[in-house]
Amino acid sequence: MAFRLDNVVPWGRNIDEYQKMFMLSDSDMKKRIAGFGDGPASFNYQATKQGFSVTSFDPIYQFTKEQIAERIKKTRVVVMEQMKLNMENYVWTDIKNLDELENRRMSAMKMFLDDFEQGKAEKRYIYHELPSKINLPDNSFDIGLSSHFLLMYTSLGYDFHIRSISEMLRVCRQIRIFPIVDLDAEKTELTENVISYFNKKYSVKIVDTSYEFQKGENKMLIIE
Ligand SMILES: C[S@@+](CC[C@H](N)C(=O)[O-])C[C@H]1O[C@@H](n2cnc3c(N)ncnc32)[C@H](O)[C@@H]1O
Known part of the structure; x- marks a missing residue:
């Protein structure tokens, strides 16, 4: 399906x-980093500006800056309405309120949009959809990241995850996935099954992190 x-x-x-x-x-920041499903995050832009090496992969990079900007504009109100209805599910210490959240996300996405065309020309933003094969040799990166994508969308299924993570492990020496719960921040069988699968051939660790915005999302998975 397209x-x-x-x-x-x-x-x-x-x-x-x-x-x-x-x-x-x-x-870690000095290593070769890949971000899978980085979408409109400003990580790539800000890291590049500080002299680090980050390559981002996402299917939205097939669209133009204007198309992505239009989609952000359309969804902004809907997402903020949803956040307002579900405020009790979040920890409001680092981000203090809804306005701060909206400002932080919009400022990150603006940085991304302003950088998108140059980053695409520099091959820092690569149009790619997991679990397809990436057109790069084995171990092209030291660390591969997935933020708020893998393990969260359980409807993508077990096979999708095994194939996607296997391909990430082909091009990256180590991968880190955050969070390891679903969209409602609930523990899932998918995460358990993915861990059992990769435990057979790789070192797999669950690590507590210093980030928790949605309550219960403070752990990451490291596979290497
Ligand atoms: C919730 S966003 C997370 C964006 C970013 N990682 C962050 O945390 O700010 C999920 C991203 O996953 C991307 N995505 C969806 N399907 C994908 C696939 N099959 N392969 C790679 N990325 C995908 C979407 O385009 C979107 O940008």
Whole structure:
């Protein structure tokens, strides 16, 4: 089935959030990093500006800057309405209120949009849809990240996850996935099954992180 922008709710996080979610140390930041499903996050732009090497992969990168901007504009109100209805499910310490949340997300997505065309020309934003094979050799990256994509959308199913993570592990020496719960921040059988599968051939660890916005989402999975 063709990938449709109408099905995506673009909502990008920034570099501080990525560093906390994935416990990225100063030495991690100096490694070759790939982000899968980075969408409109500003991690790539902000890391590149600081001299680090980040390559982002996402199917939305097939669309133009204007098309992505239009989709962000359309979904912004809907997402904020949903957040207002579900405020008790979030921890309001780092982000203090809805206005701060909206400002932070919109500022991250603006940074992404302003950088998108240049980043695409520099091959920092690559149009790619997991679990397809990536057109790069094995171990092209040291660390591969997935923020708020893999393990969260359980409806994508077990096979999708096994194939996607296997392909990420082909091009990355280590991968980190955050969070490891579903969209309602509930523990899932999918995460348990994925861990059992990769435990047979890889080192698999669950690590507590210093990031928790949705209550219960403070753990990441490391596979290497
Ligand atoms: C909720 S957003 C997360 C964006 C970003 N990682 C962040 O945390 O700010 C999920 C992203 O997954 C992307 N996505 C959806 N299907 C995908 C696939 N098959 N392969 C890679 N990325 C996909 C979407 O386009 C979207 O940008």
